[in-house]
Amino acid sequence: MTATAMSVPGAPARTRFFADSAVLTGRSLRHILRSPDTIITTAIMPVAFMLLFVFVLGGAIDAGSDSYVRYQLPGILLITVASGISYTAYRLFLDMQSGIFERFQSMPIARSSVLWAHVLTSLVANLVSLVIVVGVALLIGFRSGAGVLAWLAVAGIMVLFTLALTWLAVIPGLTAKSVEGASAFSYPLIFLPLVSSAFVPTDSMPGPVRWFAEVQPVTPIVNTLRALLEERPVGGDIWIALAWVLGILVASILGTTAAYRRRIA
């Protein structure tokens, strides 16, 4: 066959990892471009939440902030990512089902690049959804005087948060037995911001709920994002937020490795 003469002799492992990841990321980005509804539906739910909170509930909420649109935006951004990552689990599950995951795993490629491609695709798709949500927020009156550095910090936290939750989504993608199982794990994640400081101040909540709201990871992340958007000092919250996000990231990667090993063993 003609192919023999054309094969490139073994490239070093590292360049192969980047090359393979790029090829496979291109593949799943093409999937998204061919069904852009996945990005739009990802953005619709958080936008609906935002409209609900700002125009229906917001008038009755005393958040002690001069702009409720700005007050609730961080929580909406987290909900956007929590709903967006379920598509990663879904797409990975389909790859497992169709056998193409095993085809890739039996080829001379960097094996982890198959998972990294899904993770990078999730990052791109979620960033597009986040831009859409922020765009709608601007339309309904969101304004912030935050500088470039503060916005970069917001973007950095959102990227880390997306990476952490996407690796979490990879686990059900690898292990689920049905499509429903692959995406159902994200429902509690979407729910978490509702029991946090995202939409109402936690000191309005009764004891045990308030305790839960204050110890769970969404509250420090929201407080950090809100402080950045409101041009206030972030204080100690940013370290608690980063510890949570990095902790979830590391735990999820370990969980993914274990789930992957169990399939191969």
Added chain:
Amino acid sequence: MNAAPAVPAIRVADIRKSFQDLEVLRGVDLEVARGSVFALLGSNGAGKTTLIRILSTLLRADGGTAEIDGHDVATDSAEVRAAISLTGQFAAVDGQLSGRENLVLIARLRHQRDPGAIADALLARFDLTEAAGRKVATYSGGMRRRLDIAMSLIGSPSVVFLDEPTTGLDPQSRLEVWATVRGLADGGTTVLLTTQTLDEAEHLADRIAILHEGRILVEGALDELQRVLPVAEPVHVAQQPSLEDVFLALVGDQRSSKETAA
């Protein structure tokens, strides 16, 4: 081929694998000579797919050793993956991409120099040129299988595993797959295929092994296997056309009618 000619393409020694309490492979031994077609025959649950998954480095055996071109599947898995290609039980193609995009994807992952040219050559060889730009989700079962096999040939693997390559195919597609397998063997590729149908093994394979309840019951060329049973008494029967002959005569053996039906 860089390995010495004496090294068999596939060597399996005492491979064992259990899932929880279920012993799927109980000590399988076999050797497949370079450039031959070897059929692994067995009913559902005999352990055929498990053995293929171990040989293609997708599953680790509990015991025993397996080598492809002299490379151990457990310790030299990267070399093994460079030498093999797997066509699994279900056509592992990307339904969202076109046929050509599927081939280009695999060619790029195999670091081929001109993925587009490789894709076009394979599309022509497997009679998929007309459907090349269409989403694979719209392909018929036979077309998906042809594309699947075409994807497996990119990079000229020296050993090809075909796990039940004709299951679920109509008779014409099955004959096409058979012709492809013979073509591979003529080109020097070693083929290990699994099948549940006896005539498939009979038509294609140089050697046949019967895998039953996790063990190889018997292994040899067709005439050797036939000697297992006493010589049949000659019986005179009028030669009737088989249902397959009738079917193929009636629907015609051209592919063009099937392509448009998809």
